[in-house]
Amino acid sequence: MKKYIYILAIGxxxxxxxxxxxxxxxxxxxxxxxQDQVFASESLALSVLADLYNRxxxxxxxxxxxxxxxxxxxxxxxNGRAGAFENNEYxxxxxxTWDYAYIREINLFLERCAASTxxxxxxxxxFLAEARFLRASYYFELVKRMGGVPLILETEEYxxxxxxxxxxxxxxxxxxxxxxxxxxxxxxxxxxxxxxxSKSRATKGAVLAMESRAALYAGSIARYGENTPQxxxxxxxxGIPSSRATDYYTIALQSAETIIDGTAGxxxxxxxxxxxxxxxxxxxxxxxxxxxxxxxxxxxxQSGKVHGFSIANQPRFGAEEEEGGRINPSLNLVxxxxxxxxxxxxxxxEDGVGNPIYYDNxxxxxxxxxxxxxxxxxxxxxxxxxxxxxxxxGYQLADGSIVSxxxxxxxxxxxxxSSATQVVGFDGPINGLEFTxxxxxxxxxxxxxxxxxxxxxVQSDVWFIRYRYAEVLLNAAEAAFELGQPDLAASYMxxxxxxxxxxxxxxxxxxxFDRIVHERYVELAFEGHFFYDMKRWRLAHxxxxxxxxxxxxxxxxIGVATKVHTQPYGFxxxxxxxxxxxxxxxxxxxxxxxxxxxxxDRFQFGNYYSAIGQDIINNNPKIVKNPNQ
Amino acid sequence: xxxxxxxxxxxxxLILIGLIGSFTACEKDNFNEPESFLTGSxxxxxxxxxxxxxxxxxxxxxxxxxxxxxLGVSVQQDGSFSSRLIDGDYKLVFGGGQGPFRTKxxxxxxxxxxxVAVRGNTQVEVEVTPYFIFNTAEVGMNGNxxxxxxxxxxxxxxxxxERVTLYVNTTQFVSNSNDYNIAQANSGDVSNxxxxxxxxxxxxxxxxxxxxxxxxxxxxxxxxxxxxSPTERLTF
Numbered sequence: 090m091k092k093y094i095y096i097l098a099i100g101x102x103x104x105x106x107x108x109x110x111x112x113x114x115x116x117x118x119x120x121x122x123x124q125d126q127v128f129a130s131e132s133l134a135l136s137v138l139a140d141l142y143n144r145x146x147x148x149x150x151x152x153x154x155x156x157x158x159x160x161x162x163x164x165x166x167x168n169g170r171a172g173a174f175e176n177n178e179y180x181x182x183x184x185x186t187w188d189y190a191y192i193r194e195i196n197l198f199l200e201r202c203a204a205s206t207x208x209x210x211x212x213x214x215x216f217l218a219e220a221r222f223l224r225a226s227y228y229f230e231l232v233k234r235m236g237g238v239p240l241i242l243e244t245e246e247y248x249x250x251x252x253x254x255x256x257x258x259x260x261x262x263x264x265x266x267x268x269x270x271x272x273x274x275x276x277x278x279x280x281x282x283x284x285x286x287s288k289s290r291a292t293k294g295a296v297l298a299m300e301s302r303a304a305l306y307a308g309s310i311a312r313y314g315e316n317t318p319q320x321x322x323x324x325x326x327x328g329i330p331s332s333r334a335t336d337y338y339t340i341a342l343q344s345a346e347t348i349i350d351g352t353a354g355x356x357x358x359x360x361x362x363x364x365x366x367x368x369x370x371x372x373x374x375x376x377x378x379x380x381x382x383x384x385x386x387x388x389x390x391q392s393g394k395v396h397g398f399s400i401a402n403q404p405r406f407g408a409e410e411e412e413g414g415r416i417n418p419s420l421n422l423v424x425x426x427x428x429x430x431x432x433x434x435x436x437x438x439e440d441g442v443g444n445p446i447y448y449d450n451x452x453x454x455x456x457x458x459x460x461x462x463x464x465x466x467x468x469x470x471x472x473x474x475x476x477x478x479x480x481x482x483g484y485q486l487a488d489g490s491i492v493s494x495x496x497x498x499x500x501x502x503x504x505x506x507s508s509a510t511q512v513v514g515f516d517g518p519i520n521g522l523e524f525t526x527x528x529x530x531x532x533x534x535x536x537x538x539x540x541x542x543x544x545x546x547v548q549s550d551v552w553f554i555r556y557r558y559a560e561v562l563l564n565a566a567e568a569a570f571e572l573g574q575p576d577l578a579a580s581y582m583x584x585x586x587x588x589x590x591x592x593x594x595x596x597x598x599x600x601x602f603d604r605i606v607h608e609r610y611v612e613l614a615f616e617g618h619f620f621y622d623m624k625r626w627r628l629a630h631x632x633x634x635x636x637x638x639x640x641x642x643x644x645x646x647i648g649v650a651t652k653v654h655t656q657p658y659g660f661x662x663x664x665x666x667x668x669x670x671x672x673x674x675x676x677x678x679x680x681x682x683x684x685x686x687x688x689x690d691r692f693q694f695g696n697y698y699s700a701i702g703q704d705i706i707n708n709n710p711k712i713v714k715n716p717n718q
Numbered sequence: 719x720x721x722x723x724x725x726x727x728x729x730x731x732l733i734l735i736g737l738i739g740s741f742t743a744c745e746k747d748n749f750n751e752p753e754s755f756l757t758g759s760x761x762x763x764x765x766x767x768x769x770x771x772x773x774x775x776x777x778x779x780x781x782x783x784x785x786x787x788x789l790g791v792s793v794q795q796d797g798s799f800s801s802r803l804i805d806g807d808y809k810l811v812f813g814g815g816q817g818p819f820r821t822k823x824x825x826x827x828x829x830x831x832x833x834v835a836v837r838g839n840t841q842v843e844v845e846v847t848p849y850f851i852f853n854t855a856e857v858g859m860n861g862n863x864x865x866x867x868x869x870x871x872x873x874x875x876x877x878x879x880e881r882v883t884l885y886v887n888t889t890q891f892v893s894n895s896n897d898y899n900i901a902q903a904n905s906g907d908v909s910n911x912x913x914x915x916x917x918x919x920x921x922x923x924x925x926x927x928x929x930x931x932x933x934x935x936x937x938x939x940x941x942x943x944x945x946x947s948p949t950e951r952l953t954f
Contacts, residue, residue: 717816
């Protein structure tokens with residue numbers, strides 16, 4: 090009986106075995122989507138495109154706070170990063186990028202999407218234009234950092250012949266890459282929607298904003314590259330002939346004006362809030378009907394795509410997490426904000442003969458400044474999330490000596506007092522104590538005022554703005570100035586300055602190269618522009634010249650384009666303790682160099698264009714090295 | 719079994735494995751360490767040129783071993799260099815824009831690449847053409863001030879002196895880089911290359927010491943790396 094059961098069981102098993110041995114391994118994958126399926130469906134093709142969007146390269150981004158605050162615009166209050174202020178030099182390989190895998194995948198997307206027969210024609214056109222926008226964006230990033238690079242616009246395959254030399258391409262000229270970017274923008278701008286409410290996907294506005302920035306960069310390299318003939322290569326892989334400057338500036342002005350005149354969508358300056366500093370700060374976190382943002386990297390709470398910029402930089406005292414305070418804007422930046430009358434002036438901490446000026450309230454010294462100052466920087470005496478910051482460095486006694494602490498909010502007994510009292514702010518500044526405001530300032534730009542943004546479990550969904558309307562205005566102003574139209578330049582610049590509360594209007598005769606440099610420095614601080622602006626104007630080796638700044642030098646030459654920028658300085662408030670004196674309880678300010686700042690940055694000619702890796706040159710001997718390396 | 723003999727057994731095996739390992743380990747996969755010194759100086763007419771600390775370097779390339787990569791060699795502030803190498807044939811190349819000098823072109827094919835054969839300790843003097851040289855350079859103390867004067871001689875006619883700077887440091891490493899000077903001052907007038915003077919007041923030195931080192935640097939327009947005079951030790 091048992092025997093039959095076994096035979097039956099085996100027979101049953103055999104009946105379930107596969108029908109045909111040859112088909113055994115030939116199955117539809119359950120975890121992978123084959124190519125023809127992906128490009129047959131709009132949503133699947135869009136998800137491929139979304140991955141390409143996600144890999145966009147930013148020099149500065151809210152995902153890495155240090156990239157937005159480099160080059161002594163701020164001091165970094167994190168001891169693990171103090172090396173950046175002890176060092177003098179930058180590596181030749183710093184800031185390099187060479188992601189041809191990304192370019193290949195964009196090219197693959199373009200080819201596969203173009204070959205698809207099932208996607209509707211208007212959708213296909215839009216997808217293709219978006220991918221070309223992303224490709225041009227990355228070539229823009231490459232040319233800014235590396236100079237001219239090989240221009241690969243089709244996917245290539247290795248034939249396994251043992252000889253890969255046919256895959257080697259030489260570097261194009263720097264101008265050729267900029268020409269490619271401009272030509273791509275011209276080609277795709279009409280294929281993309283004209284929609285000012287679409288922020289995180291490519292639109293006509295985004296394309297024109299990129300075109301104007303790229304043309305402006307190319308124009309300034311052509312014009313100011315003459316000042317540094319060493320930073321060029323004989324084959325023009327680096328360096329643009331000066332004869333081309335006018336053409337590029339003309340394109341920059343035209344494309345910027347197309348946005349300004351409204352044909353690319355309803356973009357305008359953000360002016361929703363009555364308080365001008367609040368208004369300026371809101372540009373960066375108000376995501377509802379914000380007419381200023383043109384193209385952004387967006388984030389969303391509880392989606393996994395969030396960032397910790399607010400955690401890293403929130404005022405440390407009373408923060409939602411025991412963390413924060415990293416970016417400390419430097420005095421170099423803070424004092425560059427003009428007075429409301431449009432004058433350059435150091436912050437008045439001393440009178441003409443060196444006596445301190447006493448202020449009743451801690452924030453009074455910053456009164457009457459460009460509203461962008463309080464919109465960009467959390468000043469002593471101001472608040473974040475409704476909570477006042479506690480920034481003051483200690484007591485100064487009648488004899489001029491200082492009583493301070495080395496822990497946040499430390500208490501000591503002052504002379505003549507009976508009990509201990511707090512002698513230093515809970516936010517510092519305390520030299521060398523990380524996460525306190527070691528320059529006396531915290532950052533406000535890109536800080537998220539929502540509850541929970543400072544918690545590691547929640548984080549922030551504030552977007553990162555890559556292109557915004559004010560930059561377009563400044564692009565137009567700079568291009569107009571370089572084309573000999575200073576009145577036009579003044580009219581664009583005045584719009585940006587009026588929004589900041591500056592009451593005096595600039596005339597055409599006021600516009601100079603230094604003005605343009607200054608306006609971009611203060612308006613676009615902590616947005617990732619400073620580095621590229623220094624490079625394209627060939628100012629980097631002048632302002633980062635390796636010479637330390639002394640205490641008198643720091644307040645001189647405000648608003649001068651070549652002002653030395655090698656070290657970040659601080660500005661510390663002290664409370665006066667002198668019972669019975671009229672000045673008791675008032676505040677004075679002192680200029681301080683944070684104790685960790687021992688180096689003075691030096692930008693060498695070889696830093697203008699990042700070194701191309703030796704492995705890349707070994708694989709492709711047609712690649713020439715960048716100059717001075 | 720008593721635990722003691724167990725431990726003995728383990729130790730015995732370990733020793734045995736160690737012995738087998740040491741007798742059978744291969745020798746061939748280890749290269750000899752580099753043993754030959756390549757030393758020399760960057761010279762003009764046989765006189766070493768003085769340059770900044772860690773400012774100038776050159777590359778040594780050794781073809782014939784597949785993957786290419788340069789060996790970087792740093793030139794010291796007195797113009798000398800030293801590198802420990804494996805015997806072989808090397809190519810010596812300066813990167814673009816290196817040093818306060820121009821390299822000499824040997825011929826149209828070789829350009830400025832030098833071929834260096836290293837067989838045992840080898841001495842190489844690299845002859846270059848500086849933009850300027852010092853005819854004289856004097857550095858001295860006067861009270862609390864370091865005073866210097868120099869005469870420059872132009873070698874490459876089109877080169878122009880941008881500034882002449884006196885650097886002072888507490889150690890023998892004296893240069894324009896921030897770590898290598900405690901005081902610096904530019905000379906006012908550099909139009910007369912036969913008579914350039916510059917002085918700088920000494921800052922307070924902490925911890926105190928009764929000597930400093932000083933030398934004069936020449937910045938040439940459009941050339942990043944500076945030319946220096948020999949370092950002098952000054953006692954006060």
